[in-house]
Amino acid sequence: MSKILVILLCFAIALVSCLPPRPDFPIDDLCDKYREKCASRGKNIFCKQRTEECRLYASKGLDIAWSFCMFSNTDDLVACNKRIQIDYEIITNTVRDDKFKYDFAY
Template sequence: MMYIGIISLLALVFITHSLPERPSFPTEELCDLYREKCETKLKKLNCKARALECLDYANNGLRITWNFCNFLNNDNVTVCRERAITDYEIIKGAIMNDTFKYDFAD
């Protein structure tokens, strides 16, 4: 019984490490820039909350893009990296133009 547990754990570790790694993007820096713009140019009162919403919007958008692309393209890392870069630029544009909305409960 103990061997099955050890083998299962090793298989899980192997599978986890063999998955393609999503590229990282400077989402925190982007949302910090957005917060500065929000406070200085847009003069909004909820800039701290909007910066947190920005981070959720960017990170979740990129995560969904990466996972969906890998699913559709049989884990083709090259194709999905290009798609993630394209989506990051789209997300960056939406954030800097203040046209993003992550929390639709409002």
């Protein structure tokens, strides 16, 4: 019984490690621009915290979108690359308009 569980666990780990990583996006640049915009508005007290929230919001949002797309589209890289580009644009617009709220569970 324990051999079967070990084999299944190894298979699951191998399967997850074989999934392609999501494309990289300039999240740091986006959030640094947000920080500059925040500082120019005179709200320096919360800018550092909001910049960190921006990074978490963008990176976790893209991770979730990529994982969901790969799962729901049976690992179709072309479809998921198109979808993640759209999601990045949505996240960029949300950050630019300062309408994001980081509330993902840690």
